[in-house]
Amino acid sequence: MSQEQVSYQTYLTQSEHLTLTDMNQLHQTILTAIDPNDADFQEIWQDLIQTAIKYTVIRAGWGALSRSERMTKDSARTKAHNAVLDNFIILERLCQKNGWPSQAWTEKLFLQAESNQRTKTDITTHRQRIGDFANYLAFIYALNNR
DSSP states (O other): OOGGGOSHHHHHTSTTOOOHHHHHHHHHHHHHHSOTTOHHHHHHHHHHHHHHHHHHHHHHHGGGSOHHHHHHHHHHHHHHHHHHHHHHHHHHHHHHHHTOOOHHHHHHHHSSOOOTTOOHHHHGGGHHHHHHHHHHHHHHHHHHTO
């Protein structure tokens, strides 16, 4: 992709994209559904943000890598992305365990109805969309930590 093609408008032409408004609403839906003082939530959210940041660093630099560099780093990128997916599934299970509403955000993020025993295999077809939202979270944290 040429530098002229790297834009928010280009991203919006891709399948399963989320607008910035969508991502903001999704983020707010999660934060209003949970108890921010819950120790388990705090731990899971911290893990989610850390994996989102790690994945975002890899993904942001992906286009600048040579083909051989991509081949070398592909397993690390996949591992980081899988960690993001795992953390969203863990967050959904925590919501279910505590009776916190999760249907609105899981349907929007996973493009699937709520599930009591969702697995990574269940959401793998939407992994780019979930990765996009992880990138948004890393972006928001970067903006707020200046």
